[in-house]
Each structure stands twice: as C-alpha cells, then as structure tokens.
Amino acid sequence: MKRDLISLNDLSLETIQGYLELAARVESMPAEERRRLLAGRILAVLFYEPSTRTRLSFESAMFRLGGNVLGFSETGSTSVAKGESLADTIRTVEQYADIIVIRHPKEGTARLSAASCSIPVINAGDGTNQHPSQTLLDLYTIRKLFGRIQGLRIAFVGDLKYSRTVHSLLQALGKFGNATFRFVSPESLRMPSYLRDGLAGSGCTFTETVDLGSALAECDLVYMTRIQKERFPDILEYEKVKNAYCIDARLLRGVPERLRIMHPLPRVNEIAPDVDPTVHAAYFPQVGYGVTMRQAILLDLLGVKQ
Amino acid sequence: MSTDKNSNPVLHIPKIEEGFVFDHIPAGLGPRVLELLRSYPELAEAVVTVGLNYRSGKLGSKDMLKIEVTDLPESLIRLISLVGPGITIKKISGFEVVRKLGLELPDAIDNLARCRNPNCVTNTERHVAARFERSGKAASYRCLFCERVFDLKELELLLP
Structure with a gap:
C-alpha cells in the first residue's frame, strides 16, 4: 500500500525516529551512490502558492538522488486557472510522475490529493495546517547540533500564536518528551492554550516570558520566528510587535557558547546579519539538513530501501 | 391528565x-x-x-x-x-x-456535516465530502482534512 506524508499527527515516534535514522544514512552515503537511488523516477512539484526554500529543497533532494522533476510554481499557466478541480489535476499528474509534493493555500489539500491518487503525496504546506517535512528537518537539525533531541532547554521566540512551524515542532518534541521549553513572545502572540495543555503528560515543562535575554543565557537552543504581517487582521497590532525580538551580535556577547539559533527562514529583522558568522548561527546548516531530510522522505515513500 | x-x-x-x-x-x-x-x-x-x-x-x-x-x-x-x-x-x-x-455519538461523521473552517478544502473544492472523527474530548470532532477540532454543536448538519 502506498504511503504519504501529510501530517505530523499521522506519525508515531518510531516513524519519526526512522526518518531521522534514514536521513543520517543518506548524509553519510557517497554522492555517487546516492545519485543512483532514484534514477529514472519523477517528482511532480505542485506549488499553488509561492515558496523558495521548500520547493528548491525538494527539487535539490530529487536531483541529488538522480531523479527528475516537473511541475509548476504558480497556477496562472495551468488548467487550474481554467477552473480544474484539485482531484482532476492530481489524477492527471499521477500519469506523469512517481511521487507528488504539493503546497496549497487551503487546509486539507494534501489529504485530499493523497486520497485522489495511487502514488505517494508529500504535504509541503496546506494553508495554516501542516508542513511535516519542515518539522522533520528541524528535528534532524536539533539532533545534528546536540547529538540528541531529549533533555534540551529550548526557547521558542516571536510569533508563537500563528507560527505553524513552531506548533508542529512543539508537538513533535512533545512526543519525544523530557524537554524544558521557554515560550518568549509579546502578550498578543502567546502560545495557544491547546498546545500548552497538550504538553501535559509528555514529560516536558514550559515557562512563558516576554524576556528574550534570559532565554539566550539559559537555553541550549533558540528557535526564532518571523512575525508574519499577513496573519494580522489589524495592521496597527502588527506595527506594535513587529520588531519585538531582534537578536544581534551585541546581544549574544557573554551568552554560553553552547547556544544555537535556528530559524525556518526567511528572516526579516529578527536576526541581524552580524550573527551569521558566530558559532551560534545554525539556520543555514538547517537549510542544508532540509535537503538531507527530504531525500530521506523521498526514498522512504518511494520504497527504496537503504 | x-x-x-x-x-x-x-x-x-x-x-x-x-x-x-x-x-x-x-x-x-x-x-x-x-x-x-x-x-x-x-x-x-x-x-x-x-x-x-x-x-x-x-x-x-x-x-x-x-x-x-x-x-x-x-x-x-x-x-x-x-x-x-x-x-x-x-x-x-x-x-x-x-x-x-x-443512539450514541458516532466515532465518525461522514458526509453529514459541513466543516466550519472556510479555508478547509471541503468548502473550497467541488464534490468533496467533509469527514470528521471523534476527538479526545466528549463531543468534539476533528476534520479529517483541515485537522481543526470542533464541538459537535458548532457543526452545521447537511440535510438532504
């Protein structure tokens, strides 16, 4: 039976660990060997809304495994503009490709796509709902940085109310358990209560604060987020909080050397460029681990055993 | 009487x-x-x-x-x-x-109610039936597509 990657909610801890192990094996494999693994296979990349990183990352992953890529990154030149249903588009693309990765502004699109075809479907973001490959690559990055996922002190900083990436990563870390979280945000962008409540029984603890400085001094990892203008119904509210948290090299003076900073990118003002050369900056390696993890996802869903 | x-x-x-x-x-x-x-x-x-x-x-x-x-x-x-x-x-x-x-609350609601999330694909694509599964809480149901959880009272039933 075909498998898909639609939502973190579908994945057990064992499955997540399996992806982490597979990504590690992919990373240690000689490039020559890797390039043979998906030779002759085709990835269809269906992006109904703009994305730079996710789309290029999947395409890079497929090329590095020797496969080919087709698709679109905007719908203006496709039958979608003529009113074609999503299910019809998916059934058509199924004839052209071996696996589909889809990003769409409506929630539930990836699930519907998976139900409409018999080839694997990867969700690369469905509205504000899920983006599971981002969470898997975040977990892989954490494991690469610290050698483990459990037992860390992790601060989430910025837009904790609307950030899909943060919500999903927090839920995944909750499955691993044994973490200490610090939620750093303006009052208006606090972590939703259902996510805080969801940590009950996970073996994780959390505190909430508006103070970034203490998080930098006391945590192992800071996960920064962009405050997303498009999420605010009231632009004045956005203006009040848009620059609430900004890390620069000066702010990092004196913080423990172990501190690492991740960010799903793109960044705006929340991390100054002078942080980039410091030992703390982990967000560009994070992008690289994204390609590794997406190779693991493609291999797994296409049933190529390693 | x-x-x-x-x-x-x-x-x-x-x-x-x-x-x-x-x-x-x-x-x-x-x-x-x-x-x-x-x-x-x-x-x-x-x-x-x-x-x-x-x-x-x-x-x-x-x-x-x-x-x-x-x-x-x-x-x-x-x-x-x-x-x-x-x-x-x-x-x-x-x-x-x-x-x-x-009669008991069902574990699943299949094509009997509309999802309340206007951005859910079941409300934006034609011919897609909304499906819900009982969530942890007493009368809460999770949309299988957008994954939002709703109280049963919030769901609009689809009458024939």
Whole structure:
C-alpha cells in the first residue's frame, strides 16, 4: 500500500525516529551512490502558492538522488486557472510522475490529493495546517547540533500564536518528551492554550516570558520566528510587535557558547546579519539538513530501501 | 391528565400499528428531530405524531415522536444520533416493539456535516465530502482534512 506524508499527527515516534535514522544514512552515503537511488523516477512539484526554500529543497533532494522533476510554481499557466478541480489535476499528474509534493493555500489539500491518487503525496504546506517535512528537518537539525533531541532547554521566540512551524515542532518534541521549553513572545502572540495543555503528560515543562535575554543565557537552543504581517487582521497590532525580538551580535556577547539559533527562514529583522558568522548561527546548516531530510522522505515513500 | 404511563394507561400519543417510535428525546429537542424527519422527501407524507414534555424517570421530562413508515433512511438515523445521543428508536410491528436501537455519538461523521473552517478544502473544492472523527474530548470532532477540532454543536448538519 502506498504511503504519504501529510501530517505530523499521522506519525508515531518510531516513524519519526526512522526518518531521522534514514536521513543520517543518506548524509553519510557517497554522492555517487546516492545519485543512483532514484534514477529514472519523477517528482511532480505542485506549488499553488509561492515558496523558495521548500520547493528548491525538494527539487535539490530529487536531483541529488538522480531523479527528475516537473511541475509548476504558480497556477496562472495551468488548467487550474481554467477552473480544474484539485482531484482532476492530481489524477492527471499521477500519469506523469512517481511521487507528488504539493503546497496549497487551503487546509486539507494534501489529504485530499493523497486520497485522489495511487502514488505517494508529500504535504509541503496546506494553508495554516501542516508542513511535516519542515518539522522533520528541524528535528534532524536539533539532533545534528546536540547529538540528541531529549533533555534540551529550548526557547521558542516571536510569533508563537500563528507560527505553524513552531506548533508542529512543539508537538513533535512533545512526543519525544523530557524537554524544558521557554515560550518568549509579546502578550498578543502567546502560545495557544491547546498546545500548552497538550504538553501535559509528555514529560516536558514550559515557562512563558516576554524576556528574550534570559532565554539566550539559559537555553541550549533558540528557535526564532518571523512575525508574519499577513496573519494580522489589524495592521496597527502588527506595527506594535513587529520588531519585538531582534537578536544581534551585541546581544549574544557573554551568552554560553553552547547556544544555537535556528530559524525556518526567511528572516526579516529578527536576526541581524552580524550573527551569521558566530558559532551560534545554525539556520543555514538547517537549510542544508532540509535537503538531507527530504531525500530521506523521498526514498522512504518511494520504497527504496537503504 | 397525567402522562405517567405507570399511573395512566391512556397516553396522549396513540399507539401505532407499524412504524417507529423515537423515545427518550430530551425535552425541547422533539421539534429538531421533527425538522430532520421533515427534510426527507420520502417521509413527507408519513403520519407523524409528536408529544412534548412528558414526565420521564430518566430525563425528568422528555419528548416523543412516532412515525408510521416501514423503513427509515440510514442517514436520518445517523443525523439524529448527532443531535440527540441517548434517543431510543423502537421499531413497531403489530403494535409491539420488535427492535430497539439506542443512539450514541458516532466515532465518525461522514458526509453529514459541513466543516466550519472556510479555508478547509471541503468548502473550497467541488464534490468533496467533509469527514470528521471523534476527538479526545466528549463531543468534539476533528476534520479529517483541515485537522481543526470542533464541538459537535458548532457543526452545521447537511440535510438532504
């Protein structure tokens, strides 16, 4: 039976660990060997809304495994503009490709796509709902940085109310358990209560604060987020909080050397460029681990055993 | 006149020879159940009797509804289980109860309700039926597509 990657909610801890192990094996494999693994296979990349990183990352992953890529990154030149249903588009693309990765502004699109075809479907973001490959690559990055996922002190900083990436990563870390979280945000962008409540029984603890400085001094990892203008119904509210948290090299003076900073990118003002050369900056390696993890996802869903 | 069936053998609702009795309807919900029944064209001409506010040992007070038909649409039973879990449906034949069905909240709701999330694909694509699964909490359901969780009362039922 075909498998898909639609939502973190579908994945057990064992499955997540399996992806982490597979990504590690992919990373240690000689490039020559890797390039043979998906030779002759085709990835269809269906992006109904703009994305730079996710789309290029999947395409890079497929090329590095020797496969080919087709698709679109905007719908203006496709039958979608003529009113074609999503299910019809998916059934058509199924004839052209071996696996589909889809990003769409409506929630539930990836699930519907998976139900409409018999080839694997990867969700690369469905509205504000899920983006599971981002969470898997975040977990892989954490494991690469610290050698483990459990037992860390992790601060989430910025837009904790609307950030899909943060919500999903927090839920995944909750499955691993044994973490200490610090939620750093303006009052208006606090972590939703259902996510805080969801940590009950996970073996994780959390505190909430508006103070970034203490998080930098006391945590192992800071996960920064962009405050997303498009999420605010009231632009004045956005203006009040848009620059609430900004890390620069000066702010990092004196913080423990172990501190690492991740960010799903793109960044705006929340991390100054002078942080980039410091030992703390982990967000560009994070992008690289994204390609590794997406190779693991493609291999797994296409049933190529390693 | 008393409506207690133990103290008075004459009920306001007459017995029916063939059909179905909807019993243990929480008081006030009878009209809603009637509304669901009336939404089915195939039941439009059936004889229906409704009684409201009977005294009930179990519920305090209850509504009751009788319909003289040989069959009930399956989807109607599933809809009624959503608005009134705990309702008992009795099949009557020859004035006798021949079968009893106690309605419970279902584990899944399939094509019977609309997702409340306007950005859910079930509301934006044609011909996509919304499906929900019971979430952890008592009467909460998670949309299988957008994964949002709703209280059952928030969901708009799809009538035929």
